[in-house]
Amino acid sequence: MCDGIAGIGIAAVIALIAGGLVVAEAIGGRDPSGTVIAGGYAWAPVVELAAEESLEVPMRVDPRTLPDGDEDGVFAIFFDSALTDSLPHNDLWSEKDQTVAIRPWEDAELRVSSGLPELLRTTSVPYFDPVAEELEDADDWIRASWMSYETYYVVQYYDRDGELRDTPLVHTVRSSDHEMFFDTIVPTFSMVGTGGSVKATWNAPEGADDSTEYFLIKSDIGYGGHTGPSVVASTTETSRTSKPPTHGEAPERTFSLFSGFSVDETGGSLFTYEEPEPLAHMAVVAVGGGKHSRISYIDANSVIGAVPFDSAYNAYRDMFDLSDNGDFSATPTQYPVTTLNGDTITMPLRLDPTTISPHVVTLGMFLSGDEDAQMTGLVKGAVPGTDFRVTLYTLKPDGVSEADWPARMADYVSAYNERASMEMPKTGAVTTFADLTGSPNNVTPSTVAPVSEYELFATDELTRYIAANLAASEQAVDLSAYAGKPGLPAPADAYRTAYIQNPLISAVVDSAVIEKEILYVTYREDADAVKKIQSRLSALAEGIIAEIVDAGMSDADKAGAINAWMVDNIEYDYETYTEVSSNSILAEPVGDQWRAWDSHGALIDGLVVCGGYADAFNLLAREAGLESVYVSGNTVGGAHAWNHVLIDWRWKAIDTTWNDGADSTRYLLIDESDFTGMAQRTINDAWLPEMFQEDYATE
Incomplete structure (x- = not known):
């Protein structure tokens, strides 16, 4: 069992605040005091910075002279603790001070989005990079601050002497301008009804009122491969519900987590996973009364990623006969759907005997070389727990009278549904574990870890x-x-x-x-x-x-x-x-x-x-x-x-x-x-x- 905590550094740290720079100087080149090793990284204590301040890290060499120094190879900024979603940033090295001043670029997509009010577009502080000579007027200034996200993770891959670190050092940064913010909002997701609608719910932060507006945001990949926010919905309510996915209708993309095309749309085989990357995270931002909450993404994929989003039409055409399914003995008992994370999965299909409809059609419309009118029949199928519906056709066999045909079809459907129950895949993982909204009970909280007589698993x-x-x-x-x-x-x-x-x-x-x-x-x-x-x-x-x-x-x-x-x-x-x-x-x-x-x-x-x-x-x-x-x-x-x-x-x-x-x-x-x-x-x-x-x- 891994406890996730391998050691604690003991070096002293001097924090100097001068000229808008917070200097984290590790004495003797060692890591700051309080550094924790976890997940393959050394985590320095949290630093709070104002919007006009930079994080200054000791560096005796110009980062641009190091491998990948003009990209994210020396320093990188992430907004998630898993260090997977990066932000664009500006590094300014001072030869005189032997330091690098680091600031995130304010996300242009968030600032100019028509979905967010002026408040969020003007909280950034203009910051001019004198090294980039082409930036001459105000419109070209880099907007940088620490105010969009609840937490920023600045990863340092090289030490102050320009040597690659064995363990990258993470500087955790938060804004010190507390009075400007509502409490961070943590939405939760649930299924509504039986049709597959997804509902996001959150608690109103302290100080919010009926005029407070809430913006549902998804992370998106933008310029340079960095992750930026994209507004997908807004409301003055403390919830947002999507319409259920329905066969034949364009799905609502509010809660879709994949970028670009799904596995089915890119031609991926039903049984060959080509997982769309990256998957979006989701957040809710409150704006009102001169304040706003900061973005704190949650991994919605772990909760709603497997929820049906749309029919997987390419897989459907490959799996099903669109004209004659005979006695349904060879008809698949699983229906392919695209999920909110872009995967293709199959779900149980059941035929509804009350929808059996024998009638005469001209088969030339879907059977080449046969223009004769023949007796056929159709029955509708449904995917339990969704609004997905499918119509299956079968031809009346020779030797079966028109009078007996409905009863024969009913036998087909009954045998199919019995087989479907037998062939149902053994799945059923729990998809939700906690409702993180609601009213707490009145109990005095525990502040210690009770000694347990049982072995307990923990990563940290x-x-x-x-x-x-x-x-x-x-x-x-x-x-x-x-x-x-x-x-x-x-x-x-x-x-x-x-x-x-x-x-x-x-x-x-x-x-x-x-x-x-x-x-x-x-x-x-x-x-x-x-x-x-x-x-x-x-x-x-x-x-x-x-x-x-x-x-x-x-x-x-x-x-x-x-x-x-x-x-x-x-x-x-x-x-x-x-x-x-x-x-x-x-x-x-x-x-x-x-x-x-x-x-x-x-x-x-x-x-x-x-x-x-x-x-x-x-x-x-x-x-x-x-x-x-x-x-x-x-x-x-x-x-x-x-x-x-x-x-x-x-x-x-x-x-x-x-x-x-x-x-x-x-x-x-x-x-x-x-x-x-x-x-x-x-x-x-x-x-x-x-x-x-x-x-x-x-x-």
Whole structure:
């Protein structure tokens, strides 16, 4: 298990504020005091800067003389802690002072956007770069400030002497002009109704009123490959809902996360993932009363990426016969759709017997060489949980009378739907974990990490702190001590990791709300009942491992024994999955349905969907002394979950859900690249923040 904290620097740091420059000077060339190593980077303490100030870093050589010095090879600025979305910036080296003054360029697309008011277009401070001689008039001035985003991450790849650093140094910068800002808004996403509409919801920041305007923003790739914001909607309400995707109609792109064309539009095969890059992040900005909130993007892909966006028309034409499906015995039981992240997945298709319609048509319109009028029939199909509809045709066989044809078609449809139920892919990963809006309960928050009798997984100190409190059934957890600490994931991401990676937590937690640096949690049972559930599951896992794991077994043998036990003792819960997924793509289980998604259902009921398989494998693997993580993503059948387990110092993948079939070892201890054909998949960020995923990746 990786705790994400490898060491703490001890060098002193001198911070000098002079002439609009904040100088972070590391004595002796070492890193600043308080530096933390996490995720392959050294994270310096947070620095606050005013709009007119630059971050000044000691540098004895001109960065432009170093490799890639005119690009992002020496310094780069990102707005996300995963350091994946970069911003354009200006570096000005002073030979006299032996320093580099760094400022982000204000995002032109945000400032000139017709969707944002003048307030956001004028908060930047003109900054002239004397090195660029062509910049002579005010219109050419570079607009730079620290006011658009909640946090900026300035990554330094070379040290002050021009040598490539073994570990890049991250300077975390925030604006000091607090009075200009509303609190940062954190939207959440959910499915509305059964048609596939997505709803973004957020809390109004303190000081907002009925005239406050909210702008829904997506990140977009702009000039030079840098990421900039793009306004996609505005409202004075604290929510925004999209219209549902419908077959044959142009989809609404408000919540689409892919740039350019989807996999289907670019001709990608249904079973060959060519994931569109980059995927957009989303944010909400409040503007009103001379104030605005700053942009703080969230990874919407981990929540709504698998939601249907449009029909995958190219794949549909490849899969279906557009004229004669015979008795439907060879007709696919899955319908291809493009999701909000641009992937192509297939979803269950069901035929509606009430729509059977036998009639006479002239087949020449779609069958070459046959202009005769013949008896045909059509039936409409639907994708449960969406408004997607499809019409399938079949020709009346010779020897069947027109009077008997409707009944024969009804038999076809009945047999098709029965086969569709049998062929339904084993998927069903949890897609949402916390409702981060709403009213908190009145509970005194915990400020310490209770000692747990159970082993808890965590990638970092914030996640460990949250996990300890969740395991102890704390109803409120104070997160303020971790605000601004470098190298940590966002609080919502830390909560999600603590929830999904710890089976004795996911079995008892119902929902959570983050409000003003307080995490409020509700549980499915009272504190005493929670303890009994955790104790029972722990004892069951201990007994199972004692039964199937022998002394001297290798880690690979242990993983194989756990896989074999799960295949022999657990069944896929088709009934519960169908009940939940038929209501909505993002529908969450209610009541006892949750047991199908966790170890409770696996070890006690013996009935789970893929999320329950992966959760139970985590519990059993750790009981056997193995390091294991729950992994989530998308397959052609939808959201899915499986595991990575550490074997001989290398991470390997195991899919116990799909091993529970004809070949019980097909997906046992393989690399991600070994998932081929129908098993191909993409990994999302729901299971672990992107900044830590590389630590658990297969080869």
